[in-house]
Amino acid sequence: MRDERLFPLFAEFDSLSGVGPKLKPVLERLTGGETVWDLLLHLPEKWVDRRVKETIEDTVIGEVATVKGEVHAYNAPYSDKSPHKITLFDGTGFLTLAFFRADGRWLQGQFPIGKERIVSGMIEEYQGERQMTHPDYIMDPAKGDRPPEVEPIYGLTAGLTNKRVHSLAVQSLASVPEDLPEWADPALITSRHWPTFRQALYDLHAPSEYDEDMFALARERLAYDEALARESAFALARASRARRSSPAIPANRTAHEALCQSLPYKPTGAQLRAFAEISADMSKTGPMRRMLQGDVGAGKTLVSAMAAVQAASTGFQAAVMAPTEVLARQQYETMDKLLSPLGFTVAALTGRDKSTARESILMGLADGSIDIVAGTQALFQQSVSFRNLGLVIVDEQHRFGVADRMKLAGKAVSPHMLVMSATPIPRTLAQAVHGDLDVSILDEKPAGRVPVETRAVPDTRIEEVVQAVGRALRRGERAFWVCPKVDVDDDDSTAVGRHAALSDQLRVPVGLVHGRMKPAEKDTALEDFRAGRTKILVATTVIEVGVDVPEATIMVIERAEGFGLAQLHQLRGRVGRGDRPSYCLLLYRPPLGDIARDRLDTLRRTEDGFEIAEADFRLRGPGDMLGLKQAGATDYRIIDLARHAGLLETALKDAESVVSKDPELSGERGSSLRLVRELLTPKIQAPT
Incomplete structure (x- = not known):
């Protein structure tokens, strides 16, 4: 049940004053959501400094500026295509205001000769002079009028103005509860000089002054909140797995050595290290959830074959799931070539297998005479059953959803799971992408590979x-x-x-x-x-x-x-x-x-995939690089991975510390984590 303190934030858009049936779908299109909270998560992209400059001479070409000056002259257009021009003078310099297709009488009413006016807009250069075309603000200082000192600028969609979005965001701030407990580590907040969660939202949507450091700290605070929400979800999933019982599959040194001795090459140090980590996980009674990540040609298949041997040599079955029939057949051929000579039975099961051949494979899986099977999604069909499935290997894991992986894992009671990806990612993003998994990295190429x-x-x-x-x-x-x-x-x-x-x-x-x-x-x-x-x-x-x-x-x-x-x-x-x-x-x-x-x-x-991934990240940012969108890494609402990746590791340690001490999240800090998870992980489904 949702905490009642959050009810106002999850009210729909039409609860806001001025939002009716026409505006509601426009806001939904803008934010990708339906609630007041979704609008508050639509953070400004930048802030414009509207403070009045001391002099016109202080303005910089190409920047937005607000200036005060006396109306010095008005010049009507000399053709239909030329603008009306008004000149302001403040004793230090002149500023020309240009208005195209404007009403001359209205302009003369706005800018009486000899009167002071405040204008705000982009400073341009035209024929060697400062010019401002169609100012954003025109105000009479004699009436006490001033533009806002700072104006948040939002991403927009058709049917909305920046002023409208800003006013609705400011209205939405009233829905943020004043009595929310602090879920972040107080010592971290102090050391980072972060505002409270509520103050951070105010600093971004309704800042009282133009302060770039304030904007950065507020955004960083909210980014950490999002990181903490996600990492606490992952920590709970890991804790839940640790409480479940899986079959311990001990290492079989004799079978492992037999496989290595049969190879025409020597495994790399990275392959041996990765297998040692996998082997240790499989020996435990908690279900392994490990990612094997390696560059193109780094030898993931051999490592997965080593894991399959550990399972098969101790009486368990292993299943390898690939996203396409071609890849499943390739996995089968490689596994068969490596493992059949050692006495293991390897089979393939895809949509291509029909009638007698299919029935034979299904019987072999059910009676345990098939040790290792490679296949497509056909593996988790209802007709497929295993005698003793102990290890699930998922190839090209980003091509499968969590539900697909769980369907195959559901063929046994908590089997160990190894997921593989040939998609190197920057090490700074590893926690963002694989926060729910332990990661083994293959960062060496087998000897003899021709560049x-x-x-x-x-x-x-x-x-x-x-x-x-x-x-x-x-x-x-x-x-x-x-x-x-x-x-x-x-x-x-x-x-x-x-x-x-x-x-x-x-x-x-x-x-x-x-x-x-x-x-x-x-x-x-x-x-x-x-x-x-x-x-x-x-x-x-x-x-x-x-x-x-x-x-x-x-x-x-x-x-x-x-x-x-x-x-x-x-x-x-x-x-x-x-x-x-x-x-x-x-x-x-x-x-x-x-x-x-x-x-x-x-x-x-x-040809170093990790170096290339780092370069791609620098050039393009996270985006959809390397299939990260499918992996769920780029669905953050606040975090900018280029700036905030370091917060993920800090959040991971914090979340694991809280969950290890309070696995039910029933204590003071734990219950506050429930709130931030509800706010910032509404769409996350952490694998279990």
């Missing part, structure tokens, strides 16, 4: 690129060709158009895959390329992750300047998986902007 040579090529040389691809195909190699769009009439860099052109130019079987195709059609196109039935695959970014074709040595990306840096890195990771030299050709349309040039230069300089 991919990356080149940026203007699209004026596209014919040379086509010829180079043709030569590679004749040597028995294969190529990816990525286009930014499926099919747009006014743009030639489309998958459909390029597929037709390359089929005509190269005279070889060319595959096509894009997001508008049905899943079965996409799987067929990817499988044809993987099996060599097509020699070049034209695609959109649907091939960004997971597709493993060792014979593919060339990745061509058209209009590369339009892709995110991390996305380009993921696409590049589709090649360089065999023992032949591989190339990534970034076709761009000149001239390049500064950010695009930095992006392509970074990609050419390094």
Whole structure:
């Protein structure tokens, strides 16, 4: 039940004076919500200093300024397109006010010669003189009129003015309870010089003065509140898991050594460290919830195979869930190659399996004769049952929702869960993205991986690129060709158009895959390329992750300047998986902007996914980089990860401290955490 003190904040928009049936849907569109609290969370984007300058001479071109001066002259327009002009003078300088298509009589009434006026607006330069076009405010100081010293500026939508949004936000402040307890650590508040929660909202929506430090501290305070709300939700989920019982799956050193000795290469130190962390988790009686995060080609599959061996060698079953049939088949083939020689039975279960073959797999899972199964969402269908499922492995975890993961976990009583992602993220964001999971990172590449040579090529040389691809195909190699769009009439860099052109130019079987195709059609196109039935695959970014074709040595990306840096890195990771030299050709349309040039230069300089993720974060901010939107990392209402990432770790420690001492949140501090969670985690579903 919601705390009654919060009822006024969760009243709908039409509870505000002046909001009726027409304005209510406009506010809903603006805020993405329905309540007074949603409007208060629509924070100003900036604040304008409207304090009156000492002199006109103090104003700066390109900045908003408020000045006082005597009306010196009025000049009527000399043509329909020229403005009315009024000149103010304050003894230090002149300011020209320009009004286009204005009523002359109204202007002369507003600006009588010899009278003082206060005006506020953007200072521009015109023909060497200061000018202000259509001032935001015109006031008579003799009447005591002054503009607000500081004016919050909001993001808007059609049908709303800044003045209207501000007035409604100020009205909404009255709904913030005065008796809310303090949920943040008092010592932290003191050391950071933060205002109270209520005061922070007032400082942002209704500031009494222009003070940039005050705005920053108020925003930081609210960002911490949001971080604390989320981290307390995650801490409660972890505490709940710790109270549940899972089967302890002890390490089997003999089976692990047998797997390592069967490999034609030596596992990296990062792989061994990650497996040691996973193995220790699986040995406990609380359910493991661990993320295995690694760069393209860092060897996540081997680590997951080690975990599967630990389960299978002690009488438990392991299930690997992948987002597509092609990826599930790849997982099956890799696991089968690694583990069948060691005596383990590996199977695949996807939508492709029908009748007798499917029944045989279902029976093997039910009677325990199948140790490891790789599959798609088919794994959590009602007809699938396991004899003793102990480990769930989710590949490309950001492609699955929490509900999907839980459906598969529901096939047993609290199985251990390992989720994997080939999407490196900046370490500063790890807590934002994976706050509910323990994280193991693979930050080394296996020995022997051939670096991919990356080149940026203007699209004026596209014919040379086509010829180079043709030569590679004749040597028995294969190529990816990525286009930014499926099919747009006014743009030639489309998958459909390029597929037709390359089929005509190269005279070889060319595959096509894009997001508008049905899943079965996409799987067929990817499988044809993987099996060599097509020699070049034209695609959109649907091939960004997971597709493993060792014979593919060339990745061509058209209009590369339009892709995110991390996305380009993921696409590049589709090649360089065999023992032949591989190339990534970034076709761009000149001239390049500064950010695009930095992006392509970074990609050419390094193959380190974590370094690339950091660079992408600096260039673009969190946005939807690396699929973080799907992962739930960018649904913050207040936090700006570029500025506030450090608050997440502090909030994590604070939340865990409170939850460990008061797991029911029944004490004074715990009950206050309930309030902030209700305010700032309304849409969060922490995995359990």
